[in-house]
Amino acid sequence: MSTVGRLYDRVMERAVHDLGGRPTTAPIDRTEHELADWELLMDAIVGVLGKNGLVNVDELRRGIESMQPDVYERASYYERWLYAIETILAEKGVLSPGELDSRLDT
């Protein structure tokens, strides 16, 4: 399991995604946005990974919840999905560490 996963799995008071009832004065952003192509693709990839038994929805959630709190706060919805499947697929050895980054650099 990744270092990030172990950080998340340790006992803590409350995880970053567990927002219900947390006091805030920040307004809720209810604006809709047109989905970008990469967001549609992200949705499709997660669907295919689920259908083929590689990443289930609970693993996806756990991957999202394992994000460092500051990274989680800054990330958009589908950026969190991307982070999660990269984490889970690396754990399972489907992706090797840094594989996606190295492909992006070429």
Place this chain on the structure above:
Amino acid sequence: MTFRAGQLVRIAARKHEGHHRTPDYLKGKSGKIERVHGSFTNPETRAYGTDGLPLETLYLVGFDQPDLWPRYASKAKDRLLVDVYEHWLEAT
């Protein structure tokens, strides 16, 4: 199945460890079993790549809103209904 509809229960006040679906704001709070949903695979173990067996019983638990929020200002009879797995429930 341990609990029946109508029974009073308390949500375990365990700290956060690993993936689970019991929200923080319910921990340590008391509610009433409204309904037994049935048995389902356990998301807490499925989240780590297992088949989620043995099956866990899932309940619909009802809470009085004023019990959850210290400064709840609306109707005292308002209730909140949440799905909670059996291993988070304690008899009161």
